[in-house]
Structures are given as structure tokens and as C-alpha cells.
Amino acid sequence: xxxxxxxxxxxxxxxxxxxxxxxxxxxxxxxxxxxxxxxxxxxxxxxxxxxxxxxxxxxxxxxxxxxxxxxxxxxxxxxxxxxxxxxxxxxxxxxxxxxxxxxxxxxxxxxxxxxxxxxxxxxxxxxxxxxxxxxxxxxxxxxxxxxxxxxxxxxxxxxxxxxxxxxxxxxxxxxxxxxxxxxxxxxxxxxxxxxxxxxxxxxxxxxxxxxxxxxxxxxxxxxxxxxxxxxxxxxxxxxxxxxxxxxxxxxxxxxxxxxxxxxxxxxxxxxxxxxxxxxxxxxxxxxxxxxxxxxxxxxxxxxxxxxxxxxxxxxxxxxxxxxxxxxxxxxxxxxxxxxxxxxxxxxxxxxxxxxxxxxxxxxxx
Amino acid sequence: xxxxxxxxxxxxxxxxxxxxxxxxxxxxxxxxxxxxxxxxxxxxxxxxxxxxxxxxxxxxxxxxxxxxxxxxxxxxxxxxxxxxxxxxxxxxxxxxxxxxxxxxxxxxxxxxxxxxxxxxxxxxxxxxxxxxxxxxxxxxxxxxxxxxxxxxxxxxxxxxxxxxxxxxxxxxxxxxxxxxxxxxxxxxxxxxxxxxxxxxxxxxxxxxxxxxxxxxxxxxxxxxxxxxxxxxxxxxxxxxxxxxxxxxxxxxxxxxxxxxxxxxxxxxxxxxxxxxxxxxxxxxxxxxxxxxxxxxxxxxxxxxxxx
Numbered sequence: 001x002x003x004x005x006x007x008x009x010x011x012x013x014x015x016x017x018x019x020x021x022x023x024x025x026x027x028x029x030x031x032x033x034x035x036x037x038x039x040x041x042x043x044x045x046x047x048x049x050x051x052x053x054x055x056x057x058x059x060x061x062x063x064x065x066x067x068x069x070x071x072x073x074x075x076x077x078x079x080x081x082x083x084x085x086x087x088x089x090x091x092x093x094x095x096x097x098x099x100x101x102x103x104x105x106x107x108x109x110x111x112x113x114x115x116x117x118x119x120x121x122x123x124x125x126x127x128x129x130x131x132x133x134x135x136x137x138x139x140x141x142x143x144x145x146x147x148x149x150x151x152x153x154x155x156x157x158x159x160x161x162x163x164x165x166x167x168x169x170x171x172x173x174x175x176x177x178x179x180x181x182x183x184x185x186x187x188x189x190x191x192x193x194x195x196x197x198x199x200x201x202x203x204x205x206x207x208x209x210x211x212x213x214x215x216x217x218x219x220x221x222x223x224x225x226x227x228x229x230x231x232x233x234x235x236x237x238x239x240x241x242x243x244x245x246x247x248x249x250x251x252x253x254x255x256x257x258x259x260x261x262x263x264x265x266x267x268x269x270x271x272x273x274x275x276x277x278x279x280x281x282x283x284x285x286x287x288x289x290x291x292x293x294x295x296x297x298x299x300x301x302x303x304x305x306x307x308x309x310x311x312x313x314x315x316x317x318x319x320x321x322x323x324x325x326x327x328x329x330x331x332x333x334x335x336x337x338x339x340x341x342x343x344x345x346x347x348x349x350x351x352x353x354x355x356x357x358x359x360x361x362x363x364x365x
Numbered sequence: 366x367x368x369x370x371x372x373x374x375x376x377x378x379x380x381x382x383x384x385x386x387x388x389x390x391x392x393x394x395x396x397x398x399x400x401x402x403x404x405x406x407x408x409x410x411x412x413x414x415x416x417x418x419x420x421x422x423x424x425x426x427x428x429x430x431x432x433x434x435x436x437x438x439x440x441x442x443x444x445x446x447x448x449x450x451x452x453x454x455x456x457x458x459x460x461x462x463x464x465x466x467x468x469x470x471x472x473x474x475x476x477x478x479x480x481x482x483x484x485x486x487x488x489x490x491x492x493x494x495x496x497x498x499x500x501x502x503x504x505x506x507x508x509x510x511x512x513x514x515x516x517x518x519x520x521x522x523x524x525x526x527x528x529x530x531x532x533x534x535x536x537x538x539x540x541x542x543x544x545x546x547x548x549x550x551x552x553x554x555x556x557x558x559x560x561x562x563x564x565x566x567x568x569x570x571x572x573x574x575x576x577x578x579x580x581x582x583x584x585x586x587x588x589x590x591x592x593x594x595x596x597x598x599x600x601x602x603x604x605x606x607x608x609x610x611x612x613x614x615x616x617x618x619x620x621x622x623x624x625x626x627x628x629x630x631x632x633x634x635x636x637x638x639x640x641x642x643x644x645x646x647x648x649x650x651x652x653x654x655x656x657x658x659x660x661x662x663x664x665x666x667x668x669x670x671x672x
Contacts, residue, residue: 200585
């Protein structure tokens with residue numbers, strides 16, 4: 001009795017594995033529900049990196065009501081746990097899995113080719129590979145436009161940047177900020193203070209105090225919480241919501257902001273899986289239609305003329321007519337990095353390890 | 366120029382205050398012979414409790430009170446496990462830290478990224494009028510100079526009162542103290558609860574006043590620094606003051622130094638507070654007699670009344 005039941009169950013299991021592993025992970029019927037899995041490193045709150053990931057997921061659910069079922073796992077700090085959970089989700093019938101941070105990229109690069117029952121997309125990855133698509137935002141387009149506002153509104157000509165880590169994504173963001181400010185105010189400089197943490201509220205507050213003590217009157221950075229904006233408000237200087245809009249909390253001091261909108265990536269990937277046309281793509285987009293960077297709010301005190309300059313730059317960048325990194329550009333030591341009349345290639349942006357003329361600070365050892 | 370100096374002093378004092386509270390509490394606990402490594406978890410629990418109550422009621426002092434209660438509750442748990450049930454203090458302390466961190470993240474889930482906007486306390490504005498020192502005092506929350514009063518009280522208690530003497534004797538030799546008739550278990554409980562309450566205040570200071578918002582793991586290891594500071598201070602309260610402001614000061618000063626354009630890699634600057642603490646610890650430990658004279662002999666050992 002037992003042996004035959006065991007054999008029967010084994011047969012059913014083997015049969016279902018065979019059935020599941022045959023063919024590509026596309027939906028069997030048009031009305032089948034697409035299961036999407038998303039893993040977050042931190043907790044989803046109402047501002048910051050995880051919030052914008054969650055917002056994109058909500059947009060996906062709204063676009064395909066009843067046809068998409070999402071499983072969201074938060075607070076997975078360790079990559080090993082994330083890797084294990086991705087495997088688990090893939091084995092539970094999820095056909096599309098999203099990694100939401102650069103730390104997931106290395107694990108997914110290894111994992112994706114071996115797990116063929118699902119397709120993988122990673123936010124903030126570098127390039128697409130086998131079974132893994134990536135999507136990243138051209139933060140520098142947003143920081144360039146906010147730099148214009150900063151350059152016009154500064155009275156001391158000193159701008160402040162609260163840097164998390166000296167990685168290329170932050171480096172090109174602060175460089176574009178400087179270039180944007182200098183495009184309207186050639187005397188502006190940017191001072192950087194590195195906190196060596198993506199989120200450390202107390203340190204960020206002290207960093208703002210340090211920058212203000214040096215005379216900075218517009219503070220930018222890569223804030224995940226309102227603390228930088230609130231600290232700036234306390235000191236009576238402007239704050240820029242870079243990659244996040246904190247105007248709910250920072251009532252008076254937020255000069256302007258831009259947000260990250262990942263929904264085009266989520267929607268395109270889900271649509272492709274549903275139609276069976278998914279292939280690994282590298283989506284690196286900034287401003288513009290179906291881009292990932294969207295200019296958000298601006299303070300009522302921002303003059304019309306400055307707003308018009310910002311909008312003109314935004315439209316030019318979106319149309320491909322203006323590249324924030326168009327030559328001639330020199331680095332801090334005076335060496336020319338981008339020749340006159342040319343624009344910087346994408347690979348140089350990805351590996352950027354130099355600071356533009358006018359930025360005062362170190363990149364570290 | 367004075368603006369910059371005042372700014373730097375304020376930042377140093379603000380950064381050192383949570384360390385001072387937590388370290389003073391831990392000092393009293395360790396003086397009774399109980400090694401509570403759960404300070405980080407207790408600070409976080411106190412931090413979220415203080416934050417939630419302040420967020421809801423708008424009153425900082427209610428928040429601080431709630432933080433004290435939360436911190437004391439966490440350390441009560443620790444006390445039951447280590448003093449009554451005689452479990453290993455190191456392991457229980459580590460478990461308390463992990464538990465406190467998780468509990469605070471769970472309780473604070475609704476509040477991540479939210480901030481608390483406080484009116485400057487009337488006491489602070491009144492003190493701001495005082496000539497000369499008013500420039501500094503007017504920028505500090507009352508909890509900062511309350512920590513100085515606490516320091517003075519702890520110094521007086523530990524060295525000048527009979528109860529303080531009893532506390533120290535229990536830390537040195539609980540069996541002798543027990544033989545004389547002192548209530549060893551009760552005093553250890555009280556010392557542990559005091560330590561927890563102080564760590565709670567330290568955590569609440571970070572969440573309600575220093576950062577004024579809540580994120581997971583807000584204290585970023587300050588609880589561990591507080592434990593180290595007690596050793597750094599060779600269990601003497603006045604040296605805890607020095608250690609707290611040294612560490613807090615260097616942490617904040619390196620940001621100012623970066624802003625001023627110091628040509629040192631920022632990662633190295635970030636490490637300076639820890640390097641400074643290690644350096645002082647090494648210098649202190651060179652004199653073995655100094656350590657032997659000051660460390661409570663029964664630290665970390667459970668007390669068995671019948672042994």
C-alpha cells in the first residue's frame with residue numbers, strides 16, 4: 001500500500017516537473033494570471049528608494065487588474081537570503097522577478113542563467129545578461145536640471161552635496177549638478193561631504209550643518225528620507241529633493257525636486273512576459289516619455305524665468321538635443337575629460353571616477 | 366568665526382549626548398556586576414517608543430518617559446534571564462540586542478521616514494538669553510544639559526553615598542555583600558533597570574531630537590560604542606563624559622573637516638572615531654594595574670546565593 005502510494009505521488013511530482021519545465025516561461029492561456037515577485041532590501045515607507053519601487057509595482061497592478069498577482073518581500077538585508085528567496089519565488093510559479101537594488105545585481109547575474117522558469121529584471125544593474133534585464137535611471141539628467149535652479153537661486157555661490165558613497169552613480173549625479181549650475185552661474189562651486197551610508201539620519205543632519213557652516217545655501221544629495229530637507233529648513237537654506245520629493249515634510253525649504261518613476265520598466269517587462277516576447281534588455285533612461293526620471297515639484301518662490309530655463313533644459317534633454325556632459329569638460333585638476341563638441345560615452349559615465357571642475361571634495365582612496 | 370565654533374560645539378554635544386546617557390546607565394549596571402550587552406537593542410526600543418509617543422502626543426517629555434519605560438522593560442527581561450535564571454550574561458545581552466533591533470523595526474514600520482517637528486522648548490529659549498553661554502545653550506535641547514546633571518548625580522551616588530558603596534561592593538564581591546545582608550539580587554535588578562531606562566533615553570534622544578525622524582536601525586551602532594565607552598572610562602563616570610564627547614565629537618568633526626576641504630580620503634575620516642577609541646583603549650590597557658583596580662571583579666558572573 002505505502003509503496004504504491006509513494007510511487008503514485010512520486011509519479012505525479014515527476015509529471016508536474018516535466019510539464020512545468022517544458023517550454024519557455026510564458027503564460028499558457030491568455031487569461032492566466034502573471035505572478036510577479038519583488039524583493040526589497042529595506043522597508044517600504046512613504047518616501048525614498050523603496051517607495052518608488054513600490055509605486056511602480058502599484059502602477060503595474062493598476063494597469064492589469066486581475067491579470068497580475070504580485071508577491072512583495074521586504075527587509076531582506078543579506079544577498080544570500082535574497083538569492084534563496086528569488087529561487088523560491090521562481091519555483092512557486094512566479095514568471096517575472098524584480099531585484100530592486102544594485103546589491104541584487106551580482107546575485108541575479110549568477111542566478112538568472114540557471115533558473116529558466118522565470119525571467120529576471122534588476123533595478124540599478126549595469127548591463128543585461130543571460131535571462132537578466134536591467135533598468136537604471138539617468139540620474140544625472142535630473143540633477144543637471146536641478147543644478148540650474150540651484151545656480152540661479154544661490155546667493156553665496158556655494159552649493160552643498162551630501163554624498164553617500166563615491167560610486168559612479170553618485171559621482172555623475174554631483175558632476176551633472178555642477179555642470180547644470182555652471183551653465184547659468186559660472187561662479188558656482190559645489191562642496192561635498194561624504195557620509196558613507198545610504199541612510200544615516202544623524203550623520204546626514206550633521207553633514208548639512210557642516211556644509212552650511214562652509215557657506216552653502218542650497219543643499220542637494222541623494223536623500224532617502226526628509227532629514228536633509230528638514231535640516232536645511234532649520235538652517236534657513238534651500239534643499240533639493242534629488243531622486244525624491246519630500247514636500248510633504250519639508251514645507252518651505254524644498255526648492256525643486258525630481259523623482260524616479262520605474263513604472264515604464266515594470267509595465268514593459270510584464271507586457272513582454274505576457275506576450276511571450278521577453279528578452280533581456282538594458283534600459284538606461286532619464287527624462288522624457290517612458291523615462292525613469294520625472295521632474296516633480298518646485299517651490300512657489302522659484303521665479304518664472306528660472307522655471308522656464310529648467311523646463312527648456314528638460315525638454316532639450318528629453319529630445320536628445322542637450323546632453324548634460326557635452327564638452328569641453330575639465331576635471332578638478334584641469335585635465336580635459338570631454339573634448340569640445342563631443343559628449344561623454346555611456347561607458348565613461350558608468351565608470352566615472354573623477355569630479356568636474358568646481359566641485360570641491362575628494363572621491364576617496 | 367564664532368558661528369562656526371558654536372556650530373561645531375553644538376554638533377559635538379548633540380552627538381555625544383545619547384552616548385553619555387547610554388554609557389552612564391551601562392556603567393551603573395556594570396558596577397553592580399551585570400554585563401548588559403543589549404544596549405543597542407534597548408536604545409532602539411526606547412527610540413521607537415519615544416518617537417511614537419512624541420509623534421502622537423506632540424509632547425517630547427511624554428516621549429522621553431515612554432522611552433524610559435520601554436528601555437526598563439527590555440532590561441527587565443534581561444534581568445530576569447540573567448539574574449534570576451542565571452543564564453550567561455554575554456549571550457543574553459547579544460540576544461537582547463537582536464531582539465530589540467527587530468522589535469523596534471516591527472513597531473516602527475508605520476513610522477519609517479516620518480519626522481517629528483518640535484517647537485523649541487521654552488526652557489531652551491529662556492536659557493538662550495543668558496549672556497555668553499546663552500549662545501550655546503540656546504541651541505541645545507534640555508536633555509543635553511540634563512545629561513550633565515545626571516552625570517553629577519551618578520558621580521555623587523557611586524562615590525559619596527552609602528547606597529553607592531553597597532552597589533560597588535556588590536560588583537566587587539557579591540558573596541561577601543550577601544553575607545553581610547545586602548539584598549544583592551534586588552540591587553542588581555535596580556541597577557539593570559536603571560541602565561535600561563538610560564539607554565532608552567539615549568535612543569529617544571536620537572530619534573526625537575537628533576535625527577527627528579525614524580528609520581530602521583537609527584542608532585547605527587551607538588549602543589555598542591556606549592558599552593565600549595564604559596571600558597574606555599575604566600568604569601569611572603567622569604571619564605565617560607570625556608569618552609562620549611570625544612567619540613561624538615570626532616564623528617561629527619570629520620564631516621566638518623570634509624566640508625572645509627581636508628585632503629584626507631572620506632573613508633578614513635569616517636573611521637577616525639573608532640580609531641580614536643581603540644587608541645585610547647590601548648593606552649589605558651598598557652597599565653594592567655589601572656584596569657585591575659577599576660573593573661568590577663564579579664562582572665559577567667551570575668551570582669548564586671547558595672554558592
